[in-house]
Amino acid sequence: MTQPKDFGFDDDAAMLRDTARKFLADHLPTDKLHRLVAANSDPYRTPACDWDQNLWRQIVALGWTTVAVPEADGGMGMKLAALAGLAEEVGRAALPSPFIATALATLVLRECGGEPARKLLGEIATGRAATLATTPRSGAWEIDACAVRLEGGKLQGSAWFVQDARKADVLIVKAASADGIALCAVPVNSAGVDIVPDAIIDLTRDQAHVQFDNVAVAPGQVLAAPGKGAAALAAAEPALLTIIAADMCGAAEWLLQTTAEYARLREQFGHQIGYFQAVKHPLVNLMIALDQAKSLVYNAACAVDSEPERAPAYARMAKAAAADVAAYASNRAIQFHGGIGFTWECAVHLYTKRQKHNQMFYGDGSYQRAKLAELLMGAVGSGAAVGYSSP
Amino acid sequence: MSEERSRDTPEQAEFRSHCRAWLTANPLPDAPVRLPQSAIEIMHTAQLDYLREWQRLAYAAGLIGCDYPVAEGGGGRKDCQIVANQEMQRAGRPFLPNILGLGMAAPTIHLHGTQTVRETLLPRLFSCADIWCQGFSEPGAGSDLANVQTFAERRGERWVINGHKVWTSLAHFADWMILLARSDRTNKYEGMTYFVVPIKAELGRAVTVRPLIKITGETGFNEVFFDGLEIPDDYRVGAVGQGWQVAQTTLLHERGAGPMVTPSSGRGGDPDRQIADAYGLIDLARTSPRAGKTAADDPVLRDRIMQLIIRQEGSRQGARRARVPALCEHPQRIPLQAKLVMSEIRQDACALAMEIQGAASSFAFSDANAPDGGEWALGYMNSYGVTIAAGTNEIQRNILGERVLGLAKSK
Ligand SMILES: Cc1cc2nc3c(=O)[nH]c(=O)nc-3n(C[C@H](O)[C@H](O)[C@H](O)COP(=O)(O)OP(=O)(O)OC[C@H]3O[C@@H](n4cnc5c(N)ncnc54)[C@H](O)[C@@H]3O)c2cc1C
Numbered sequence: 001m002t003q004p005k006d007f008g009f010d011d012d013a014a015m016l017r018d019t020a021r022k023f024l025a026d027h028l029p030t031d032k033l034h035r036l037v038a039a040n041s042d043p044y045r046t047p048a049c050d051w052d053q054n055l056w057r058q059i060v061a062l063g064w065t066t067v068a069v070p071e072a073d074g075g076m077g078m079k080l081a082a083l084a085g086l087a088e089e090v091g092r093a094a095l096p097s098p099f100i101a102t103a104l105a106t107l108v109l110r111e112c113g114g115e116p117a118r119k120l121l122g123e124i125a126t127g128r129a130a131t132l133a134t135t136p137r138s139g140a141w142e143i144d145a146c147a148v149r150l151e152g153g154k155l156q157g158s159a160w161f162v163q164d165a166r167k168a169d170v171l172i173v174k175a176a177s178a179d180g181i182a183l184c185a186v187p188v189n190s191a192g193v194d195i196v197p198d199a200i201i202d203l204t205r206d207q208a209h210v211q212f213d214n215v216a217v218a219p220g221q222v223l224a225a226p227g228k229g230a231a232a233l234a235a236a237e238p239a240l241l242t243i244i245a246a247d248m249c250g251a252a253e254w255l256l257q258t259t260a261e262y263a264r265l266r267e268q269f270g271h272q273i274g275y276f277q278a279v280k281h282p283l284v285n286l287m288i289a290l291d292q293a294k295s296l297v298y299n300a301a302c303a304v305d306s307e308p309e310r311a312p313a314y315a316r317m318a319k320a321a322a323a324d325v326a327a328y329a330s331n332r333a334i335q336f337h338g339g340i341g342f343t344w345e346c347a348v349h350l351y352t353k354r355q356k357h358n359q360m361f362y363g364d365g366s367y368q369r370a371k372l373a374e375l376l377m378g379a380v381g382s383g384a385a386v387g388y389s390s391p
Numbered sequence: 392m393s394e395e396r397s398r399d400t401p402e403q404a405e406f407r408s409h410c411r412a413w414l415t416a417n418p419l420p421d422a423p424v425r426l427p428q429s430a431i432e433i434m435h436t437a438q439l440d441y442l443r444e445w446q447r448l449a450y451a452a453g454l455i456g457c458d459y460p461v462a463e464g465g466g467g468r469k470d471c472q473i474v475a476n477q478e479m480q481r482a483g484r485p486f487l488p489n490i491l492g493l494g495m496a497a498p499t500i501h502l503h504g505t506q507t508v509r510e511t512l513l514p515r516l517f518s519c520a521d522i523w524c525q526g527f528s529e530p531g532a533g534s535d536l537a538n539v540q541t542f543a544e545r546r547g548e549r550w551v552i553n554g555h556k557v558w559t560s561l562a563h564f565a566d567w568m569i570l571l572a573r574s575d576r577t578n579k580y581e582g583m584t585y586f587v588v589p590i591k592a593e594l595g596r597a598v599t600v601r602p603l604i605k606i607t608g609e610t611g612f613n614e615v616f617f618d619g620l621e622i623p624d625d626y627r628v629g630a631v632g633q634g635w636q637v638a639q640t641t642l643l644h645e646r647g648a649g650p651m652v653t654p655s656s657g658r659g660g661d662p663d664r665q666i667a668d669a670y671g672l673i674d675l676a677r678t679s680p681r682a683g684k685t686a687a688d689d690p691v692l693r694d695r696i697m698q699l700i701i702r703q704e705g706s707r708q709g710a711r712r713a714r715v716p717a718l719c720e721h722p723q724r725i726p727l728q729a730k731l732v733m734s735e736i737r738q739d740a741c742a743l744a745m746e747i748q749g750a751a752s753s754f755a756f757s758d759a760n761a762p763d764g765g766e767w768a769l770g771y772m773n774s775y776g777v778t779i780a781a782g783t784n785e786i787q788r789n790i791l792g793e794r795v796l797g798l799a800k801s802k
Contacts, residue, residue, distance in 0.1 A: 011717075017717075279798075280792040298712060298718060314704075321705055377693060
């Protein structure tokens with residue numbers, strides 16, 4: 001298969017993205033975001049979950065949660081590039097919402113097939129928020145790492161690093177059983193489910209660990225039967241990495257433009273600080289790295305749709321590049337804002353924290369590159385085992 | 392169906408078939424001598440004659456100058472040069488030798504030259520009957536190009552040129568030069584005028600060319616001295632005093648960001664040992680011993696190879712994204728990065744290749760023991776040509792910061 005030249009980012013995708021950009025600029029300008037999530041600066045504050053539920057209802061009405069849901073299940077069934085475009089805008093606005101968590105859940109559900117998954121996709125299209133509960137306490141992203149057991153129709157164990165758990169209506173739980181990995185849909189208010197909020201650095205989301213104590217799973221809740229879950233997760237993984245990377249690219253663009261603006265305004269030694277090459281050149285380096293990451297995001301999104309055999313490698317590239325640029329953008333943004341950049345009042349830290357979170361989420365740059373090297377070069381010690389031609 | 396072909400316009404599709412058919416029916420004989428890695432390192436007439444014949448044939452077949460008007464010796468087509476480039480590269484053809492002519496002189500002459508100059512000189516440029524060079528830099532005018540002092544004095548309908556150009560690639564073979572000269576000493580930016588001037592015809596008279604030797608030992612660039620060279624006013628390109636504006640057209644194309652697509656064909660070097668890109672580092676690592684295993688088993692080197700592949704793929708996909716306006720924040724943002732990014736990836740890939748080769752990287756390409764024909768080490772040395780030439784990468788960063796991010800001018 002070959003890829004379309006425009007990455008599948010068609011006129012509809014552009015319109016959706018442009019509308020989203022304007023909507024978020026109008027409804028969640030940076031000062032409003034700051035009031036929403038940073039009202040309390042106490043380092044010992046109880047874990048917060050600050051978001052605008054009214055805004056979320058409008059987002060659902062705008063159809064964002066239907067974009068990745070197949071048409072047959074009541075969604076718009078758009079290309080992944082369209083969802084990447086939305087994720088970029090969500091990152092640019094640092095939007096606190098269950099949008100990304102629900103998008104990731106949607107991408108996993110699409111790979112499950114079967115009635116329960118399709119039913120849930122239809123519900124997501126009409127506004128039900130979902131999140132993945134697939135990671136153990138160790139933070140291992142590998143699919144076989146799992147601390148929830150499914151036995152006799154009951155879930156027992158814990159899932160960690162559950163994103164936006166307090167905004168979600170339903171958890172997509174990865175559970176190990178004698179027959180392999182299964183995926184189950186568990187409403188957050190089910191008996192035996194205990195959502196324990198974590199105190200986290202990022203102010204633009206919430207995170208929790210979830211205890212499952214003898215939680216009953218009816219047949220209609222089994223999204224992927226034991227033994228089928230791992231394949232569904234593996235198939236979805238390139239798309240998950242791509243969407244997280246898109247969020248980081250959007251946030252990095254905000255950091256770049258905000259810092260460039262500051263470098264045009266702030267004067268020292270009789271010059272705008274952007275005059276000094278110790279400021280100018282790193283901002284250009286940031287722009288170049290960001291452009292590479294963004295190009296890799298759309299390439300990966302396009303590969304998921306039209307060249308799936310290449311998607312695992314391309315998605316690793318996108319996530320690696322975006323993770324590194326997320327870190328670099330934040331680093332230079334704080335530094336070039338000087339003292340003001342170190343204050344709670346300045347919005348840069350909101351983005352820096354979101355970027356740090358996403359950088360590590362599903363694996364940072366060096367993690368992705370190690371996985372990419374396995375794909376392109378074979379495992380360490382495999383000698384001249386695999387043949388790989390440049391794409 | 393290929394990626395390109397699936398989105399061709401009807402004209403491009405028809406033209407692509409023509410290119411493929413011609414390239415298949417007309418294989419190129421092997422080069423009689425080792426070719427340099429790029430056109431600006433051509434040393435010998437044996438190298439030049441072979442490459443020149445290749446360009447002549449490609450032009451005769453319509454693969455060069457495709458998008459220029461027929462009256463200027465072009466193909467009169469629309470958006471077809473890119474197709475010809477893809478097909479010449481796919482066919483593994485070597486680079487075209489008249490690179491400064493095709494890449495810089497032709498678009499500038501086409502956009503600003505007089506009708507006589509356009510119609511008489513461009514066909515000969517495309518066919519490689521005439522080789523071109525670029526006379527911009529001077530000892531005192533490198534990054535600060537607007538400081539050129541080579542002087543053009545007007546005498547009625549003629550001009551008289553005196554001065555000293557340096558780093559002039561291909562001047563040792565050149566028939567013609569694009570020249571940026573000062574015509575008014577009282578005005579820095581508005582005091583320059585742009586010309587085309589004959590070189591070969593005036594050698595030993597008003598023009599002297601002295602070769603310079605590069606760090607690789609190769610020649611390819613030169614000093615050029617003008618001692619009262621007289622030219623007609625018809626050789627002026629653009630208005631008197633507008634040389635700086637005309638030069639911007641040249642520079643934009645030199646950096647791959649201009650409106651005309653430059654004909655380009657492929658690579659040089661040893662045809663059996665292509666070091667075309669960062670993916671080549673994988674095979675190199677598999678065959679390079681390191682600490683009792685291979686370099687491909689070293690996690691640090693694996694990570695660094697992946698970093699380069701990611702940058703290279705990112706810039707490759709960037710070229711694709713630059714053609715999707717809906718995904719670009721600023722129309723010049725990616726095009727203006729092209730030469731900077733390409734040259735640094737190349738430099739870093741070659742440097743990493745030498746580390747992977749370890750002790751064996753010490754062999755020069757002239758030594759039969761050199762891994763991959765010594766092309767990586769030679770490529771490393773030559774990579775500085777590209778990070779310095781065409782406006783140094785520091786200057787590129789200034790341009791990007793100022794034009795795209797709106798930061799205050801450093802100068
Ligand atoms: C292989 C090769 C081929 C060439 N071919 C041609 C040719 O065919 N025709 C032609 O006209 N020229 C040619 N050149 C010349 C080339 O354009 C100049 O070398 C280049 O513009 C730099 O000028 P310079 O050498 O005087 O260096 P300088 O301008 O003296 O620069 C020295 C160092 O200072 C840095 N620097 C200078 N100004 C600034 C600034 N404002 N901000 C930050 N850093 C700065 C530079 O980046 C560089 O690192 C060629 C050069 C090379 C290496």
